[in-house]
Amino acid sequence: MTTPSEPWDARAAHAPSPALLTDRYELTMLQAALRDGTAHRRCVFEVFTRRLPAGRRYGVVAGTGRVLEELTRFRFGRAELDWLADERVVDDATLTFLADYRFTGSMVGYAEGEVFFPSSPVLVVEGTFAEAVLLETFVLSVLNYDSAVASAASRMTSAAVDRPCLEMGSRRAHEWAGVAAARAAAVAGFAGTSNLEAGRRYGLATIGTAAHAFTLLHDDERAAFDAQVAASGTGTTLLVDTYDVRTGVEHALAAAGTGLGAVRLDSGDLGALAHEVRAQLDAAGATGTRITVTSDLDEYAIAALAVAPVDSYGVGTSLVTGSGAPTCGMVYKLVARESSDGVLTPVAKASRSKTSVGGRKAAARRLVDGRAVEEVLVTGPDDAVRTWAPDGRPDDEHGALRALHVPLVTDGVVDDRWTGAQGVRTAARRHHDSRAELPRGARRLSADEAALPTVPLVLEV
Amino acid sequence: MTTPSEPWDARAAHAPSPALLTDRYELTMLQAALRDGTAHRRCVFEVFTRRLPAGRRYGVVAGTGRVLEELTRFRFGRAELDWLADERVVDDATLTFLADYRFTGSMVGYAEGEVFFPSSPVLVVEGTFAEAVLLETFVLSVLNYDSAVASAASRMTSAAVDRPCLEMGSRRAHEWAGVAAARAAAVAGFAGTSNLEAGRRYGLATIGTAAHAFTLLHDDERAAFDAQVAASGTGTTLLVDTYDVRTGVEHALAAAGTGLGAVRLDSGDLGALAHEVRAQLDAAGATGTRITVTSDLDEYAIAALAVAPVDSYGVGTSLVTGSGAPTCGMVYKLVARESSDGVLTPVAKASRSKTSVGGRKAAARRLVDGRAVEEVLVTGPDDAVRTWAPDGRPDDEHGALRALHVPLVTDGVVDDRWTGAQGVRTAARRHHDSRAELPRGARRLSADEAALPTVPLVLEV
Numbered sequence: 008m009t010t011p012s013e014p015w016d017a018r019a020a021h022a023p024s025p026a027l028l029t030d031r032y033e034l035t036m037l038q039a040a041l042r043d044g045t046a047h048r049r050c051v052f053e054v055f056t057r058r059l060p061a062g063r064r065y066g067v068v069a070g071t072g073r074v075l076e077e078l079t080r081f082r083f084g085r086a087e088l089d090w091l092a093d094e095r096v097v098d099d100a101t102l103t104f105l106a107d108y109r110f111t112g113s114m115v116g117y118a119e120g121e122v123f124f125p126s127s128p129v130l131v132v133e134g135t136f137a138e139a140v141l142l143e144t145f146v147l148s149v150l151n152y153d154s155a156v157a158s159a160a161s162r163m164t165s166a167a168v169d170r171p172c173l174e175m176g177s178r179r180a181h182e183w184a185g186v187a188a189a190r191a192a193a194v195a196g197f198a199g200t201s202n203l204e205a206g207r208r209y210g211l212a213t214i215g216t217a218a219h220a221f222t223l224l225h226d227d228e229r230a231a232f233d234a235q236v237a238a239s240g241t242g243t244t245l246l247v248d249t250y251d252v253r254t255g256v257e258h259a260l261a262a263a264g265t266g267l268g269a270v271r272l273d274s275g276d277l278g279a280l281a282h283e284v285r286a287q288l289d290a291a292g293a294t295g296t297r298i299t300v301t302s303d304l305d306e307y308a309i310a311a312l313a314v315a316p317v318d319s320y321g322v323g324t325s326l327v328t329g330s331g332a333p334t335c336g337m338v339y340k341l342v343a344r345e346s347s348d349g350v351l352t353p354v355a356k357a358s359r360s361k362t363s364v365g366g367r368k369a370a371a372r373r374l375v376d377g378r379a380v381e382e383v384l385v386t387g388p389d390d391a392v393r394t395w396a397p398d399g400r401p402d403d404e405h406g407a408l409r410a411l412h413v414p415l416v417t418d419g420v421v422d423d424r425w426t427g428a429q430g431v432r433t434a435a436r437r438h439h440d441s442r443a444e445l446p447r448g449a450r451r452l453s454a455d456e457a458a459l460p461t462v463p464l465v466l467e468v
Numbered sequence: 469m470t471t472p473s474e475p476w477d478a479r480a481a482h483a484p485s486p487a488l489l490t491d492r493y494e495l496t497m498l499q500a501a502l503r504d505g506t507a508h509r510r511c512v513f514e515v516f517t518r519r520l521p522a523g524r525r526y527g528v529v530a531g532t533g534r535v536l537e538e539l540t541r542f543r544f545g546r547a548e549l550d551w552l553a554d555e556r557v558v559d560d561a562t563l564t565f566l567a568d569y570r571f572t573g574s575m576v577g578y579a580e581g582e583v584f585f586p587s588s589p590v591l592v593v594e595g596t597f598a599e600a601v602l603l604e605t606f607v608l609s610v611l612n613y614d615s616a617v618a619s620a621a622s623r624m625t626s627a628a629v630d631r632p633c634l635e636m637g638s639r640r641a642h643e644w645a646g647v648a649a650a651r652a653a654a655v656a657g658f659a660g661t662s663n664l665e666a667g668r669r670y671g672l673a674t675i676g677t678a679a680h681a682f683t684l685l686h687d688d689e690r691a692a693f694d695a696q697v698a699a700s701g702t703g704t705t706l707l708v709d710t711y712d713v714r715t716g717v718e719h720a721l722a723a724a725g726t727g728l729g730a731v732r733l734d735s736g737d738l739g740a741l742a743h744e745v746r747a748q749l750d751a752a753g754a755t756g757t758r759i760t761v762t763s764d765l766d767e768y769a770i771a772a773l774a775v776a777p778v779d780s781y782g783v784g785t786s787l788v789t790g791s792g793a794p795t796c797g798m799v800y801k802l803v804a805r806e807s808s809d810g811v812l813t814p815v816a817k818a819s820r821s822k823t824s825v826g827g828r829k830a831a832a833r834r835l836v837d838g839r840a841v842e843e844v845l846v847t848g849p850d851d852a853v854r855t856w857a858p859d860g861r862p863d864d865e866h867g868a869l870r871a872l873h874v875p876l877v878t879d880g881v882v883d884d885r886w887t888g889a890q891g892v893r894t895a896a897r898r899h900h901d902s903r904a905e906l907p908r909g910a911r912r913l914s915a916d917e918a919a920l921p922t923v924p925l926v927l928e929v
Contacts, residue, residue: 035699045686144638148641151639152643182610182613183643202605207488216496218497219802220513224815234501324797327795339639341684356709
C-alpha cells in the first residue's frame, strides 16, 4: 500500500470534491438516523444488478478503481457545508457529523474487469449506516456508467478478434464521462483512445491524426496531405474520404509514398471500400499501409467487417452509450444491519415487487477443466459468509471454485493495487482472463440468456 | 456583461481545466496547420445534427450555458503542457501556441432551451482554425449529452401536463453527467432534482427524503417513520412500499397524522396502487396528502398514469439516458474558411455519404398566428447571412419570422446572460415558450416525422 506516483494523482488534488454528487435523501436519512441513534448501527450494503440488458450474456465490472481513487476525497469541505447550511438541507448536528466525515469502513468486491451476472454481489460495503449510506449515489454512478461501457466494449473486442479497437467517442458523451469511457474501454481490451485526459490520467495510448476539417481547411486535398506528412511523418494516418476515395488514396500515396502508415475511411460502405482501397494500395506497392475504419461502428458492424481487409476499428457513439444499454441498473441495497440487540441481521424489501435476498453474500465461479460453468452465490450466517473461502481442492469432477471477492478497502484504507494506471492494467488482464474462461459461445453477439447460471451455496451454521 | 456572483462560479475555480477533454487529432491538426500557416485562416464551424432520433418530433438545445461557463477556463496550464511535451503529442511550436491559447473568436447559436430540427445550425463558431478546432470535442460532448437529456425531459414534462416532474437519475449516469442531467431536465421544465451538486451550482430546488434502506435500518417500519417525522416534520414524504403498502400507509398516518405531506410508491403497479392509496388516505381524512411515484418511469409510463391520482413523478434512468436516445449525434463541421486569397469560402465534404451543405447559415422560425410552421435555413453570401435579420413585418398570410441565433460570445467575451443559475432560468422560459408555439400534435409521444419542415431561404448577392 504505497502512494502511487501516477498521473491521476496530481490531477485529483485539483478536482472538486465528489461529496455533493449525492442524492439529497442520503443526507435527510442521515439526519433522522443521527437523531434516533440508528446512524451508528453496523450495516452491510451490496451492489448488484437484478438483470442483464436484454440479450446480453454477461456484464463487465468497471469503475471500481475510480470509486477507490475518489473515496479518500469524499469529504465535506467548508464550501459544501456552507451551502448545506444555507439551504437548510440538514440540521447543525448533521453538519457537524459531515464536517468530520470520512469512510472508515471496508469494501470487498469483484476485481475490476471481472465478468458478472444477475445478482452477482459486485461490491459489498460495510460500515455504520451513516458512513455507508452517503456513498450510494456516487458509487452507483461510477459503477453503472463505467460497467455499461466496459460491457459493450467487451463485445466489440470479442467481435474484432485480434484487430485493435480504438476508442473515439468522447464527443458523444458528457465531457467527463468521455474520460471514464476511455478508461472502461481499456479495461475491456481497447488498444487506445482519442481522449487526451484519459491518456494523461490512466496512462493509455492516445491516437488520432486529422479530421475532414483539416482537408477542407486547405486549398486542395493534396496540400492537406503534404502538410500532415510534413508535420507527422509518413507513418501518419491520412483520412481519404473527404472527396473521392480513389483519388484520395492517390493523393495520399503521392504525399507519403508507399511507406504511408495508414489510411482512414469514415463514411460509405466500409466493407466494399476497404476491399477497393486494399487493392489500390497493394497495386501501388503500399502493401504495408494499413486501413482503419471509423463510421458509427458497433459490435455487429465490427463482426460484419471480419472478412474485409481492415486493420483496426475506431468506435465512438455506440461504445460510450453502452451499445443500447447506457447504464447497468446496479442498485445499492442494505442487506444486513445491527439490530437493537447488537446482532447483525439480514434485511430485505418484501413488498409485491423489486424484492431482494437479504444477508451478506460471497461469490465464486465454478470451473471445470478451466472452463466456467456456474456463478455461485454464497449465503448463510454472516460470519461464515464473511470468512468463506473455497476449499482449495484441485479440480475434480465437480470442478474447482474461484473466489470472486477481493479486498478493496480495509478499515478506510484503500488498496492501491486497483487505482491509477496500474489499476487499469490489472483490470484489463483480469477481464482478458475472466472472459477467456467463459463457456464456448458466451461471446456470441446474438441475444441469449446469461452465459452462466447463478446457483446458491448455503453455508451451515 | 457582469461577473455573476452565482454558485457555479466559486466552484469552477477549483475544477480541473477542460483543455484536455479533447481528441488528440485536434492537436495534431493544429501542429500541421501551424507549420504551413493555415492555422491562422479565419474559419466558420457549425454544430448541427443530421437527423433526430427515430420517431422524435423535435430536439431541445441544452448545454450552451455550460459551454460558455467553461470556455474561459479552456486554457492549457503547466500540468497539461508538461504532459503533452512528455508524451510528444505535439512539437515545441505547438506547445508555445497552446500556452497562450484562449478563444478570442465569436459564437452565435440557438438560445438554450430552443427546440431544433435536422440541420438546425444550433451553434456557429467563428475564429481562426487554430482557436476554433480545439473546441470541437468539448463543445460536442456538452451539447450532445445535455441536449439528449433535455430532449427526453421535454417529452416527460409534456406527458405530465401540470404535474411536477422531479429528476432523480444521478445514480444511473456518470457522476458528473448526473449534475448536467439535472440541469438539462430543469431547462425542459423539471421542477426539482435529487442531486445536491446540481442544486448548488445552478440554484435548482433539491428534493428527496428516504430510501428503503432507512426503513430496513430500523427494527420496524413504524419506528422508521417516527424517526423521519421527528427529524423532518409531518410535511415529509414517507416511502410506504418496503413491506405491505396498505400497512405502510397506516403506519405513515399513525406516525404523521392526516397532515402528512406525501407518500411515495417505488414499485408495483403504480396506477392501481395510486388509486388504492388515494382511497385509503381520503377515507382516513388525509385528503391533502400527496402521492408521488418513482419506479422506472419514462414519458410513456407518465402518460399512462394520467388518469391515476398521482401528484408528482420522480424520473431517473430513462431521463439521464435520453429515453432511448442517449446522445444527440450533433457534429462540428467546418463550413467556411479563408482561402489563400483571403476570401471566406464555403467548404463541405463531398464524397459518397455524410455530405454537408457548405457556407455559414442563419436560421429563423416562421410563425403564422403565433404558431410555428417552418424552420427556415438561411444561406447565401457570407456577409449577407452574417448580418441577416427578419424584416420585422407584422404577421401576414405568410407569417412572421423569428430569428433563432442569439449572440453568445463576441470576440472572446462571454455573454453572461446565458450562464449560471440565471442562464438555466432563462433557458427554461425559452423552452416553455418555444415548445408552446409548436404545431398542435408536436407534443404527441408516438413516433412521427419532425414537427416542422426545414425549408431554405437563399439570400441574393
